[in-house]
Amino acid sequence: MTGTAIGHFVGGSVVAGTSSRTAPVYNPATGEQTGSVALASVAELDHAIEVASAAFEDWRFSSMAKRSKAMFAFRNLVETNADELAARITAEHGKVHSDALGEVARGLENIEFACNVGELLKGTHSAQVSTGVDVTSIRRPLGVVAGITPFNFPAMVPLWMIPNALACGNAFILKPSEKDPSAAMFIAELIREAGFPDGLFNVVNGDKEAVDRLLNHPEIRAVSFVGSTPIAQYIHRTASENGKRVQALGGAKNHMLVLPDADLGLAADAAVSAGFGSAGERCMAISVVVAVGDVADPLVEAIAERTRGLTIGNGMDPTSEMGPLVTAEHRDRVSGYVSAGIEAGATAVLDGRQQHFDGEGFFLGCSLLDHVTPDMTVYQDEVFGPVLGVVRVATFDDAIRLLEANPYGNGTAIFTRDGGAAREFCDRAPVGMVGINVAIPVPVGYHSFGGWKSSLFGDTHMYGPEGVRFYTKAQAVTTRWPDPASSSVDLGFPQND
Numbered sequence: 001m002t003g004t005a006i007g008h009f010v011g012g013s014v015v016a017g018t019s020s021r022t023a024p025v026y027n028p029a030t031g032e033q034t035g036s037v038a039l040a041s042v043a044e045l046d047h048a049i050e051v052a053s054a055a056f057e058d059w060r061f062s063s064m065a066k067r068s069k070a071m072f073a074f075r076n077l078v079e080t081n082a083d084e085l086a087a088r089i090t091a092e093h094g095k096v097h098s099d100a101l102g103e104v105a106r107g108l109e110n111i112e113f114a115c116n117v118g119e120l121l122k123g124t125h126s127a128q129v130s131t132g133v134d135v136t137s138i139r140r141p142l143g144v145v146a147g148i149t150p151f152n153f154p155a156m157v158p159l160w161m162i163p164n165a166l167a168c169g170n171a172f173i174l175k176p177s178e179k180d181p182s183a184a185m186f187i188a189e190l191i192r193e194a195g196f197p198d199g200l201f202n203v204v205n206g207d208k209e210a211v212d213r214l215l216n217h218p219e220i221r222a223v224s225f226v227g228s229t230p231i232a233q234y235i236h237r238t239a240s241e242n243g244k245r246v247q248a249l250g251g252a253k254n255h256m257l258v259l260p261d262a263d264l265g266l267a268a269d270a271a272v273s274a275g276f277g278s279a280g281e282r283c284m285a286i287s288v289v290v291a292v293g294d295v296a297d298p299l300v301e302a303i304a305e306r307t308r309g310l311t312i313g314n315g316m317d318p319t320s321e322m323g324p325l326v327t328a329e330h331r332d333r334v335s336g337y338v339s340a341g342i343e344a345g346a347t348a349v350l351d352g353r354q355q356h357f358d359g360e361g362f363f364l365g366c367s368l369l370d371h372v373t374p375d376m377t378v379y380q381d382e383v384f385g386p387v388l389g390v391v392r393v394a395t396f397d398d399a400i401r402l403l404e405a406n407p408y409g410n411g412t413a414i415f416t417r418d419g420g421a422a423r424e425f426c427d428r429a430p431v432g433m434v435g436i437n438v439a440i441p442v443p444v445g446y447h448s449f450g451g452w453k454s455s456l457f458g459d460t461h462m463y464g465p466e467g468v469r470f471y472t473k474a475q476a477v478t479t480r481w482p483d484p485a486s487s488s489v490d491l492g493f494p495q496n497d
Contacts, residue, residue, distance in 0.1 A: 004035040006181055008044065008205055009188035011051045012198025018044060023178040023207065028094030028324040029314040031360030037181045040206040045213045048173055048202045052144045053219050055199035056171035060141050064118045067167050074163075074194035075111040078104065078187075085186055089154055090315040092180035094323040094362065095278045097315055100155075107159030109445030110463050114163030120468050121168065130496035133480045139472035141169030142221040142245070146214045148235065149184075150227045151177035151326050152281040152384075158184055160449065161224045164467040166196065170221075174203045175214060179326055181205050215239045222470065224462065225249065226283070228382070229408075229454045236457035247458040247470055249283070249450060251382040252410030256286045256439055257399045257425070260295045262415040266437065268302035270415065274439035275388035276310065276366050279325050280334075284411045284433075284440045287383060288372070289390045290399045296392045300370050303388070304349050307366050312357070324362040325385060331362045334385030338367045341378035341389070347371045352386055374402065382408070396421060400428050409452030413439045432456065 006025065007016040017038020025035040040048075078085065086100035093100070114120070124137045147161040158174055165172050176184035184203050191201045204210060214220055215238040222245035225235045229250035236248040256274065258267045274286035291299050315323035325331040335353050342348050346369040355365030364386060372379050372389035379389055393399050403412060413435035414425045422436045432451035435441030443449055443464065450461025460466040 002033040002036060006035050006037040006185065006205065008038060008040060008048070009185055009203040010048045010199070011202070012192050014185070017205070021207075025092055025179065025181065026327065026362075027091055028326055028362045029316070031328070031362060034091070035182075037178050037205045039178065040204045040210045042209065042213050045173075045204050045206065045210050046217070048204045049144055049217055049219050051199040052171035052173055052202055055197050056141075056143055059171060059197055059200055060169045062169070064121060067169070068115055068117050070195045071111060071115045071117065071163060071167055074191055074196070075108065075115060077190040077194055078108055078111060081186075081190060082108075085155055085183060087316070088182045088186055089180065090323070092182055093151060093154060093281075093326055094315055095281070096320050096323050097318070099278055100315070103153055103156040106442070106445075107156040110159050111163045113445040113464065114167040117167040120164075121472070132482060133478060133496070136477045136479070138475045138477060139168070139468070140475050142471060142473060144171045144173060144219050145222040145471060146173045146175065146220050146224070148175045148211055148214065148223065148225045148227070149177060151179040152278065152283070153226075154180045154183035155187065157226050158187060160226075160463040160467070162187070162191075162201065164463060165471045166191075166200065168468060168471040170471055171199070172201045173214065173220070174201070175206055175210050176203065178205060178207060211235075212238075215244070216242055218242075220244060222246070223248075224470075226462075232457050245458075245470060247450075247460050247462055248456070249462060250455050250457060251408060252283045252285075252451065252455055253288060253379075253382055253406055253408040254284060254286050254411045254413075255288045255290050255399075255403055255406070256412070257290045257292060257396075257414045257416075258295055258299055259396065259414070259416040259418065259421060260293045261417045262295065263417065263437075264295070264298055264302055267415040268299060268306055270413070270437075270439035271299075271303050271388065272306045272310070274413075276307065276322055276386045279322055279364070280386040281326065281384055282440075284442055285384075286413065286439050287387065287389065288379065289388060290402060291390055291392050292396060292399055293394060296390070300349060300368070300390055303390075304368055307350055307368055310366060312355070312363060312365065314361070322366070322386065325364055326362065328362050330385070331364050334364060334383055334387060337378045337381065337383045337385070338369070338387055341369050341372065341376050341387075344376045344378070345371065345373070346376060346378065346389065374405065396424075400425075403429055403431065407454045410455035411435070411441055411451065413437075413441060432461070
């Protein structure tokens with residue numbers, strides 16, 4: 001074993017893994033193995049679910065005042081410890097510290113939304129629907145729910161799920177990515193410190209064995225997932241077959257349209273920021289710039305000029321603007337897409353493979369590929385790295401047809417000064433999240449996040465109002481307090497009068 005041993009968080013405390021299986025955890029900036037994370041056995045996961053089930057039985061009847069108080073305390077602790085949480089993200093994921101702080105800030109929005117649990121769970125009441133009869137609607141918790149989260153946002157994505165789930169009265173099992181588990185373990189410590197009951201929130205580290213047990217265990221009532229499309233399809237199918245609610249967010253291929261009337265500097269800044277931020281390891285990253293008409297040449301030149309000036313280095317260095325990729329294997333996979341694109345005929349305006357870095361970190365320079373076409377793998381697949389492709393089209397309608405033909409529908413953006421074109425784009429784009437002169441249109445915490453087509457499997461988007469609906473079930477209560485003297489047998493179907 002190399003480095004720190006990372007176990008699980010169950011029943012309000014850190015517990016060592018009992019399985020002999022582990023996975024390495026690296027510092028991507030240095031290539032050094034800094035820890036080994038335990039991979040849970042079925043027995044370990046079953047124990048965590050048993051602990052969560054017991055905690056749920058009390059929590060489900062807790063007052064909304066108690067839930068709100070604990071959630072406010074959690075919110076304050078995350079804010080106070082934001083720098084520490086961000087440092088843990090940078091140490092294992094590699095993104096620059098300022099980017100990690102931004103991730104924590106967006107997670108805080110979701111905690112703040114859940115603090116208002118009294119309003120979120122407010123039901124409805126209709127008096128005198130029939131003579132002496134009232135009807136009330138109530139939102140009830142589901143039970144033990146699970147989250148399976150990716151490496152690229154080890155704090156924010158869990159915080160899309162956890163606050164609403166706990167505020168709505170559920171218990172939670174989190175299975176974070178084994179590549180960067182320390183952020184989730186720290187969140188668990190803050191939840192305990194905030195005053196939530198022991199066992200209500202648990203972190204079980206693991207791999208496919210743990211995932212499959214979550215999908216099949218009868219006590220897991222709902223599963224939330226963020227990751228690649230093939231795994232999202234598997235999660236959705238398997239959990240649904242076992243009668244669970246599922247929201248499974250899949251992959252993306254986000255297009256940014258630039259019309260000839262766009263502010264060229266704004267569009268170029270946005271393309272570089274959204275394409276290369278976090279080394280492109282974002283499900284909302286822009287990976288395709290669609291240049292419409294004669295804007296292509298000056299736009300490509302402006303993007304290249306800005307990209308050449310980026311500083312790539314250790315995420316803890318305040319001068320770094322982009323960090324490494326999460327693993328050496330992923331870096332090599334992304335590099336392979338650049339090679340394939342060039343071999344297929346794309347023009348390498350910038351080839352990140354040619355940039356060299358000192359040390360053993362998992363670094364890759366930024367690549368800008370022009371004249372990309374839809375038949376290339378660098379266009380078709382979710383590369384998930386610092387690779388920006390430019391597709392040239394003649395007209396706005398050609399650009400829309402690209403979006404319609406693409407299997408993904410996560411996020412998209414248009415850059416233009418034309419309000420009519422922007423409105424038509426919103427009407428016609430088959431995509432769940434649209435930005436107008438905003439390259440990364442991630443909704444704020446009081447809306448909901450989710451794509452269309454192969455970017456989402458399930459009926460609800462994540463966090464915000466749809467998150468509350470996902471983590472609760474509706475109950476309708478019909479009440480009458482009659483005079484016993486007026487009661488009689490009536491076998492007819494009840495009618496309102």
